Amino acid sequence: MTAQQKPLDEGEYNFAYLDEQTKRMIRRAILKGIAVPGYQVPFASREMPMPYGWGTGGVQVTASILGADDCLKVIDQGSDDTTNAVAIRGFFEKTAGVETTFETSKASIIQTRHRIPEKDLREDQIIVFQVPIPEPLRFLEPRETETRKMHALEEYGLMHVKLYEDIAKNGHIATTYAYPVLVNNRYVMDPSPTPKFDNPKIDKMAALQLYGAGREKRIYAIPPYTEVKSLDFEDYPFEVQKFDKPCGLCGAENVYLDEVILDDKGGRMFVCSDSDYCEERREAGHLGPMAADPNAMTLAGGTSDQHSEEPAR
Amino acid sequence: MTALNQTSGQNQTSAPLAAGFADPVQDAQRGFRTIMNAMARPGSLQALATGGLKPPAPLTPVVAAIALTLFDYDTPVWLDVPFARSEAVKTFLRFHTGAPIVSEPVEAGFALIADPAHLSSLGKFHQGTLEYPDRSATVILTGQTLSNEGPVHLSGPGIETETAFSTGPVSLAFWDQVKANNAQFPRGVDLIFAGSAEIAALPRSTMITVREA
Ligand SMILES: [Zn+2]
Numbered sequence: 004m005t006a007q008q009k010p011l012d013e014g015e016y017n018f019a020y021l022d023e024q025t026k027r028m029i030r031r032a033i034l035k036g037i038a039v040p041g042y043q044v045p046f047a048s049r050e051m052p053m054p055y056g057w058g059t060g061g062v063q064v065t066a067s068i069l070g071a072d073d074c075l076k077v078i079d080q081g082s083d084d085t086t087n088a089v090a091i092r093g094f095f096e097k098t099a100g101v102e103t104t105f106e107t108s109k110a111s112i113i114q115t116r117h118r119i120p121e122k123d124l125r126e127d128q129i130i131v132f133q134v135p136i137p138e139p140l141r142f143l144e145p146r147e148t149e150t151r152k153m154h155a156l157e158e159y160g161l162m163h164v165k166l167y168e169d170i171a172k173n174g175h176i177a178t179t180y181a182y183p184v185l186v187n188n189r190y191v192m193d194p195s196p197t198p199k200f201d202n203p204k205i206d207k208m209a210a211l212q213l214y215g216a217g218r219e220k221r222i223y224a225i226p227p228y229t230e231v232k233s234l235d236f237e238d239y240p241f242e243v244q245k246f247d248k249p250c251g252l253c254g255a256e257n258v259y260l261d262e263v264i265l266d267d268k269g270g271r272m273f274v275c276s277d278s279d280y281c282e283e284r285r286e287a288g289h290l291g292p293m294a295a296d297p298n299a300m301t302l303a304g305g306t307s308d309q310h311s312e313e314p315a316r
Numbered sequence: 317m318t319a320l321n322q323t324s325g326q327n328q329t330s331a332p333l334a335a336g337f338a339d340p341v342q343d344a345q346r347g348f349r350t351i352m353n354a355m356a357r358p359g360s361l362q363a364l365a366t367g368g369l370k371p372p373a374p375l376t377p378v379v380a381a382i383a384l385t386l387f388d389y390d391t392p393v394w395l396d397v398p399f400a401r402s403e404a405v406k407t408f409l410r411f412h413t414g415a416p417i418v419s420e421p422v423e424a425g426f427a428l429i430a431d432p433a434h435l436s437s438l439g440k441f442h443q444g445t446l447e448y449p450d451r452s453a454t455v456i457l458t459g460q461t462l463s464n465e466g467p468v469h470l471s472g473p474g475i476e477t478e479t480a481f482s483t484g485p486v487s488l489a490f491w492d493q494v495k496a497n498n499a500q501f502p503r504g505v506d507l508i509f510a511g512s513a514e515i516a517a518l519p520r521s522t523m524i525t526v527r528e529a
Pocket residue numbers: 250251252253254255274275280281282284
């Protein structure tokens with residue numbers, strides 16, 4: 004026991020739930036992760052009041068960095084109003100009393116499960132990723148002692164072979180999620196479960212990136228402006244998914260789109276996965292080809308209504 | 317916390333034990349974010365709030381704030397001679413952090429250096445291993461005058477292009493030691509420079525070029 008420790012009574016939370024001892028341990032792991040970009044730092048992951056699939060690693064990282072002055076945004080599949088995002092945002096509203104937002108530009112910390120916002124992040128922002136499987140070599144080698152050796156000795160040949168096989172079989176690199184990257188020309192890292200569409204965003208990003216895997220007890224980081232290269236081959240260069248049409252609602256091009264079912268007659272459209280980005284564009288007057296469709300309008304209106312329910316704080 | 321401010325009977329010196337953070341949760345959080353920003357942006361100067369700390373010399377408020385933010389009973393701490401000579405410093409650190417104070421540099425998770433000009437080597441601290449580079453020490457140099465001008469140029473993760481940096485006092489061999497430290501990446505120590513109101517950090521990933529004016 005130290006003088007800094009505050010006991011956590013039943014029904015009484017420490018700020019951001021975690022006790023100070025745990026936060027210090029996680030904070031030290033974060034500093035090591037920053038000092039060795041892409042290296043997975045082991046940490047003593049704690050039980051959180053939510054199941055493991057719900058991003059307990061990201062939640063512990065956010066809880067350890069979060070301060071009373073922060074403004075938090077939580078996204079899942081690009082959206083702020085999915086169950087997972089709502090639960091995590093509510094958790095921090097309750098345990099830390101911090102301000103939360105749907106707006107990317109207003110947030111000082113963004114916790115995410117899949118997507119990286121379409122809008123460029125700034126130097127004064129931090130993005131926290133919830134990671135299910137942090138080890139990019141795990142599918143090649145199930146033993147932790149062996150993958151650790153491979154990272155230590157930069158033995159990444161097998162990884163390249165696997166990617167090349169993927170090309171031989173499919174004619175392109177089929178891995179569209181968790182597409183492995185080389186960080187600072189040293190560590191192969193899994194940006195999972197982010198779609199590879201977002202890989203270019205993590206290269207030389209102005210914001211600090213922190214990754215937390217709760218079940219696997221790993222924390223890793225990419226400092227601002229760090230070189231992050233998606234693995235590829237001279238004859239098969241890395242390419243992101245291309246969408247052949249713009250967002251149905253806001254007309255945005257070169258963004259990540261989700262398919263949305265409009266009616267039971269097979270009507271469908273593609274819309275921005277980043278709901279805040281889409282809404283901001285529509286508010287600015289951008290209209291997509293489906294914006295006049297009554298079913299699509301309902302969808303757009305619904306999204307707007309949910310957003311406006313968020314109390315202005 | 318106020319009650320803890322009273323002189324304890326075990327205190328070997330007769331001076332009262334200086335208080336810790338006024339608000340342990342928020343002060344530590346603010347301290348950490350400053351340290352994290354410094355580590356994520358090597359060479360940048362970051363103002364560190366000290367939460368009203370008045371630690372015994374040669375500890376300074378900035379160094380004490382770093383200690384109270386990062387140290388606990390899981391982090392063995394090594395002190396250089398001027399720090400180790402002060403019972404008040406050791407009592408302060410033990411009481412407020414619970415950190416064990418070790419006599420062998422290689423056993424330390426953190427090293428506190430009161431007299432950086434006489435720090436003979438960075439190699440005596442734990443450098444981490446290739447498999448566990450996170451096990452290396454963090455070395456905290458105190459009494460530094462920091463600047464973003466000068467002959468040392470930094471590049472690498474956390475730096476967009478290049479950052480000019482100078483700090484002192486440090487030993488004559490210091491920058492060569494920092495270069496050697498970076499050369500063994502991912503092994504190597506991480507450095508925190510503590511000024512009177514601000515800090516800067518150089519993780520092992522930072523590349524160093526010294527240019528004569
Ligand atoms: Zn859109």
